[in-house]
């Protein structure tokens with residue numbers, strides 16, 4: 001893995017809204033924001049306090065025998081626990097009550113009231129705790145999409161994936177390592193939907209995934225109080241270095257009608273992207289009417305045309321698509 005380029009995510013301190021909107025947000029690159037006020041949660045959110053004030057409302061959790069959750073081999077199970085019992089278990093390494101084994105790992109990604117329709121909102125599902133967490137006002141109220149509890153056992157690793165909303169991931173307690181990859185490296189990540197098939201990013205199987213080394217690795221370690229700006233489409237993989245409680249806030253970067261209306265998770269592709277992908281499927285079907293050597297010829301030319309029209313680094317002038325060569 002020596003060939004993979006590594007970069008530290010830049011850290012900005014005490015960033016105010018104006019600075020974020022002027023210097024950081026338009027770059028559309030990940031950034032750690034340190035020293036932004038998140039409210040009393042930083043002092044208050046002990047295991048005991050969370051249990052008392054989060055209540056015994058049932059939550060759906062991921063439980064896994066090993067800390068590295070693997071979506072390909074589904075080495076985890078979905079279980080349900082009262083929130084206070086879940087927090088207690090996630091904070092301990094060995095459990096007297098367990099589902100799979102005594103050292104199982106836990107992960108909570110909180111959900112909306114109507115799981116299939118409503119995005120998660122801390123102020124609705126955990127109104128008392130929500131008062132302790134102040135969402136940074138870096139976007140307007142109508143852009144808000146969801147606020148999500150992210151609570152992990154020590155060591156828990158969440159697979160590499162992308163989301164379609166802009167995201168501020170707040171680390172409230174514990175520390176977390178986050179590795180990110182640019183959307184421009186998507187082809188080096190061996191995607192299956194929104195997830196990378198390269199499950200072990202620290203010692204990847206390079207026989208199966210030879211191009212993975214070409215993906216530039218962005219890395220940071222979040223401390224309590226840190227916010228990580230994860231722009232939409234940036235891939236991220238997290239490891240809880242300690243038991244940790246976080247909240248992430250998703251908000252809309254594009255006009256509201258660009259997004260799929262039935263997407264409580266914020267990970268369905270924008271409607272125009274979905275339509276374009278469907279049109280591509282139809283185009284490929286049409287090419288099937290031709291013999292293989294013709295398909296090859298037209299397929300190569302289609303790829304080049306897509307590259308010229310869509311890649312940021314090949315589109316020079318906004319009007320270039322309309323100007324005919326002389």
Ligand SMILES: O=C(O)CCC(=O)C(=O)O
Pocket residue numbers: 150151152158163167169176236238239246248
């Ligand atoms: O819990 C985690 O560390 C993952 C967070 C995440 O995927 C997100 O905020 O979109």
Ligand SMILES: [Fe+2]
Pocket residue numbers: 161162163236
């Ligand atoms: Fe995510």
